[in-house]
Amino acid sequence: MIPDFQSCMLPFLRKLEDGSVHSMTEIQNALIREFHLTETDIKEMLPSNRTTRFRSNVGWAKTHMQKAGLLETPQRAQYRITEAGLRLLQTRPEHINMKLLFNYPAYKEWIALSNRNSEPKRNSKQESECVIQTPDIIMEEEYKKLRNILAQDLLERILKKDPGFFEALVIKLLVAMGYGGSLNEAAGMVVGKSGDEGIDGIIKEDKLGLDNIYIQAKRWNNVVERPEVQKFVGALAGKGATKGIFITTSSFSRGAREFKPQNNIKIVLIDGNQLCEYMIDYNIGVFTANTFEVKRIDIDFFESEE
Incomplete structure (x- = not known):
């Protein structure tokens, strides 16, 4: 740290x-x-x-x-x-x-x-x-405030859209993060709608398709509890999968986050806040409106020993 x-x-x-x-x-x-x-x-x-x-x-x-x-x-x-x-x-x-x-x-x-x-x-x-x-602390705090406001706005807009939009959003985000190869390939690997405003699907771990990752996505307002995560792990085991991503627009309870799968199954939990953070990082649903430069003293220049 x-x-x-x-x-x-x-x-x-x-x-x-x-x-x-x-x-x-x-x-x-x-x-x-x-x-x-x-x-x-x-x-x-x-x-x-x-x-x-x-x-x-x-x-x-x-x-x-x-x-x-x-x-x-x-x-x-x-x-x-x-x-x-x-x-x-x-x-x-x-x-x-x-x-x-x-x-x-x-x-x-x-x-x-x-x-x-x-x-x-x-x-x-x-x-x-x-x-x-210090100036750096002030700037960083303002940056975090603006980023938090943007993330909250993203989440509110996601919750107003239909399940199909959420499905497309998840696919675009995962492709932007390097999963699933092309967008068309990733979209083709979604294997059906669950009917609960979420998606269940399989996506390539990388562009070469050496391994698959199972996806569970829930556009929920309620907290995701441990039983839901356990059911997801059970679905993974049933398909012989060892890797999964559980995405929700809400949040996970403490019990859900502390649940540790057995049999070498690995899962990643992404709540609504983290989902929006990733969207900002990978430019999904956002764009750069404008940029500006802030000039300040270059400490390295004046601290150089040469």
């Missing part, structure tokens, strides 16, 4: 505890080991696609502690702990966060200036802890 920028602060400062000058690359590598990050974690991009989430969080950790006077930059992309930073580490803090940094006058002044300039939205907890959101 990628640490947020506040979680990066203490291990970042500890890396400087020896009083030597350390490069950003050294510090990042130390944090990668500290948090046991995978290659996937390290490469995960921010929604802006301008930099990775990890690099951004480390960069903001550095900026906040530098504004508090805990570290200094003797030269570009080189960092050294200050006397104030050493004194803080001598207290053996359990963590360093923005609430703690607010005790430093220089940081408090920077926060006040940033708040006046950016005017971020706050809640009561943020007010009490004097927390300011």
Whole structure:
């Protein structure tokens, strides 16, 4: 799991505890080991696609502690702990966060200036802890809000359509995700309507058709309970299938999600929210209305050691 920028602060400062000058690359590598990050974690991009989430969080950790006077930059992309930073580490803090940094006058002044300039939205907890959101956090939160609104609108529209539309939607989505070969091939593998506003069908696992996946889709408003999933698994066993996808416009109960099939049968449960998330990711029922660029400082450019 990628640490947020506040979680990066203490291990970042500890890396400087020896009083030597350390490069950003050294510090990042130390944090990668500290948090046991995978290659996937390290490469995960921010929604802006301008930099990775990890690099951004480390960069903001550095900026906040530098504004508090805990570290200094003797030269570009080189960092050294200050006397104030050493004194803080001598207290053996359990963590360093923005609430703690607010005790430093220089940081408090920077926060006040940033708040006046950016005017971020706050809640009561943020007010009490004097927390300011970074630009990347603000942008990501706005992106999530817009995406959630779009997903809710998609789900409402799906529920207003007839079962045939839902059948076609499921096929298009699975083909877009790489299943079933061509759209015509996938449509031809649907084996009949169940009569309960869902579809039962078989689709190729890949374009080569090396394996088949059995599909159960229910356009429901009610929660799908465990017995429904068990019946689906029974249908799989009856057809000698080992892989299945259960899609619903509603949601699955806890019991349904915790049910573990036997006999090497594997199933994937996709609820209404996840269905709409996939539709957005694979451009099913949505299109890009417009795009715009948001310019900001390239941290990697200024942190480069060359």
